[in-house]
Amino acid sequence: MAMIDGPRLAPKSGTARQLVVLLHGLGADGNDLIALGQQWQGWLPDAAFAAPHAPDPCSNVPMGREWFPLTLTDPREFWRGVTYAAPGLDAFLDRELARYSLPPSQLALVGFSQGAMMALHLGLRGRNAPAAIVGYSGLLVLEDRAGPDSLKPMAGSTPPILLIHGDRDDVVPVEMFFFSKAALGAAEIPCQWHLSAGLGHGIDEEGLRQGGLFLAQAFGLPSPVQG
Numbered sequence: 001m002a003m004i005d006g007p008r009l010a011p012k013s014g015t016a017r018q019l020v021v022l023l024h025g026l027g028a029d030g031n032d033l034i035a036l037g038q039q040w041q042g043w044l045p046d047a048a049f050a051a052p053h054a055p056d057p058c059s060n061v062p063m064g065r066e067w068f069p070l071t072l073t074d075p076r077e078f079w080r081g082v083t084y085a086a087p088g089l090d091a092f093l094d095r096e097l098a099r100y101s102l103p104p105s106q107l108a109l110v111g112f113s114q115g116a117m118m119a120l121h122l123g124l125r126g127r128n129a130p131a132a133i134v135g136y137s138g139l140l141v142l143e144d145r146a147g148p149d150s151l152k153p154m155a156g157s158t159p160p161i162l163l164i165h166g167d168r169d170d171v172v173p174v175e176m177f178f179f180s181k182a183a184l185g186a187a188e189i190p191c192q193w194h195l196s197a198g199l200g201h202g203i204d205e206e207g208l209r210q211g212g213l214f215l216a217q218a219f220g221l222p223s224p225v226q227g
Helices: 034-040 077-099 114-125 148-154 174-186 205-218
Strands: 018-023 047-050 107-112 132-136 161-166 192-196
Touching (some): 018 114, 034 047, 132 205
Parallel strands (some): 107 132
């Protein structure tokens, strides 16, 4: 697997005290999500943002990238996929934290769709336990033939988690959101959540606002003045 890289956004203040890594969905690339950093910079002035391109070309989208192949015909492909992509992404996180001389406790993972699957997987099982995980329109992938009990050893030591989903999502059905929320609950891992009424497969203004506020809180920053 090739070393991954992607666009970055320097902290607004000029000094990086936090790092937010944005993980795109299937068929997109890092340029698709780096704009989230521009939206959140006012609330997170000391955060550097990075949006790596997934390692492989997407078979269905000529110019897009994928973290792993996804056909939705084999239930085992989710676990196989996240474990395939995890080492390369973990290595990227190591490099980015070293770039800014930051500990994992100042890292947040934000993912959309397939990127949310990676954010949840790496945030709960990776080498770099982050300060927060935000998953937009995604899925918590459980180990093959394992239920939520497989997550119970992590209870009490997980970062804050926020799940956001549109109730009209026709790509990652809202049932996957309810499954993820229920699995975390069964494993006694707390999570916050927001369901966007009327939203399909995307991120709306309220979801953007909720995500930014959640990150500021997770980093221990003062509550942003909203206007």
